[in-house]
Amino acid sequence: xKFQRLVFVFLFFTSLFLSLNVFSQQAYNTGxxxxxxxxxxxxxxxxxxxxxxxxxxxxxxxxxxxxxxLYQIHVPIADAPGFNWYYGGGAHIGFAKAASxxxxxxxxxxxxxxxVDGVFGAEYVFPDVPISISLDITPMISLLPEIFPWFNAGxxxxxxxx
Numbered sequence: 391x392k393f394q395r396l397v398f399v400f401l402f403f404t405s406l407f408l409s410l411n412v413f414s415q416q417a418y419n420t421g422x423x424x425x426x427x428x429x430x431x432x433x434x435x436x437x438x439x440x441x442x443x444x445x446x447x448x449x450x451x452x453x454x455x456x457x458x459x460l461y462q463i464h465v466p467i468a469d470a471p472g473f474n475w476y477y478g479g480g481a482h483i484g485f486a487k488a489a490s491x492x493x494x495x496x497x498x499x500x501x502x503x504x505x506v507d508g509v510f511g512a513e514y515v516f517p518d519v520p521i522s523i524s525l526d527i528t529p530m531i532s533l534l535p536e537i538f539p540w541f542n543a544g545x546x547x548x549x550x551x552x
Contacts, residue, residue, distance in 0.1 A: 417472065417515040418550040421522050425449075427544025429458055429482075435522075435548060441465070443476075445509075449484070456484020458528075460509050467512070475512045482507055482530060505532035507542075520550035 418437070425433040431449035438444060447458040460480035467473040484503050511526025528542040 418520075418522065418552055420551045421548030422551065423522075423546055423548030425544050425546040428542045429456060430544065433546045433548065435462075435546075437464075445480075454484060454486030456482055456486060456503065458482040458507060460507060460528075462509060464513070472515045472517055473512065474515075475510075476526075477508075477510045479509065480507045481505065482532075501535045503532050504534040505530055515550070520552070522546075522548045522550055524548075 420434070420436045422434050423432075425431055425447055429447055429449035430451075431447055433445060433447050435443050435445040441464050443462045443464060445460045445462060447460075449456045449458070458480060459482075460478055462476045462478035464474040464476045467475055482503065482505055486501065486503055487499065507528050507530040509526050509528045511524055513522055513524035515522045524546045526544060526546075528544070529539070530542060531537065531539050
């Protein structure tokens, strides 16, 4: 009986949450810009529907280079025009030297990294200029070369290409 109740509650809230996404609207189709934080680099976001987007982050530096791909679901913030919060997930791949502060890796040499990422953030689209700004947290788990969790965050500024 408890299991059936749990399934019902889960399905109810999932249906309610997904119905909210139907009413969300993005203010643009594609945006290109820069991301600071980790990973930092070049970011591109493209909406594939009214409420879903894909984002690619190309990161590079003296430590190495990488690519992160994210699938995001955007939900408007009530009574705050231009604001959306979003969540989603994706993956990362790269060649990098591990940060010396990472307690999960014993070897700090250049390595191939592959893993999964989550994302949770908020975005604001300026009404009078073709600019968006977003702030997010991106927890991740690298699967190769070793399994280790990591926590990232960043801020992105994009020029909007309608």
